[in-house]
Amino acid sequence: MYTEKEIKEKLRNKGLKITPQRVAVLNAVYTLNNHPTAQHIMDFVHKKYSNVSAGTIYKTLDTLVEKGMITKVRTTHDATRYDGRTENHHHLYNNENNSIEDYINKKLDLMLDVFFKENSIPGYEISSIDVHINGKYQKGVE
Amino acid sequence: MYTEKEIKEKLRNKGLKITPQRVAVLNAVYTLNNHPTAQHIMDFVHKKYSNVSAGTIYKTLDTLVEKGMITKVRTTHDATRYDGRTENHHHLYNNENNSIEDYINKKLDLMLDVFFKENSIPGYEISSIDVHINGKYQKGVE
């Protein structure tokens, strides 16, 4: 996907020291393009560098996320949360205080429904759609 | 939110045995209506029944989810996943084989953008929207 030279260049551009571990981790994320877990990445890296520790993999991934070079997909540093509601609804994720609020809007549901009928994904059968709205309340409101 | 009688009725309707633990857990989920974690629920339950164990709380929550009486919000049965892409995009969650695929559709982004401009949430500033599309591939396709 990217040459070693390009990967080093990317790291340098972000002001990061170039280490074999970082090059290997970033290369792994690019190569394993199917949303790898830290474990997948570790396994891949270990093929070449069998001595890279788990701690380093995690720290490196955190660093790369911080620098905006990669993203976390199903980010969940907090515990699973439960909800008494069972009808379809969406959520407002407030990153400031780590709270979650329900967001219910029939117009949105209808619009998504129509959209995915008109733009169906070949061979894919949708069972539900959950919209995660990330953001925060403006000061003084809420 | 619900009387004890109503909660017991709900449990009975699902064919579950009525135990003080189950009544307490379900009541906790209804009372703590701000997406409680298992820990929040445990703390709440412990105010009345200090001897309910963590294992029971988890097992009870699982049972209630199975019966469709409550839902899990940020369901995390697997590890955090990473992605080499940084541009805004959505995801297809395949529940059958636990895989995640990117879903990129500018039309969808534009539509959501327009929607939330026209239907803005008072006092709330949206930073990003992530659409989780749950479903599966029909047999033989993919």
Next chain:
DNA sequence: ATTCTTGCAAAGCATTTGCACCCTG
């Protein structure tokens, strides 16, 4: 040389499991 990065091992959490005992229907 200085600062940042790594490896290691221990610790931290959330969650799961195994099993004997206990309670509900």
Next chain:
DNA sequence: CAGGGTGCAAATGCTTTGCAAGAAT
């Protein structure tokens, strides 16, 4: 009384942390 539910404690799995040793600029 039969089948399920519970408590306890140990185990698991992912991730984080502290710190001394090592490498990059």
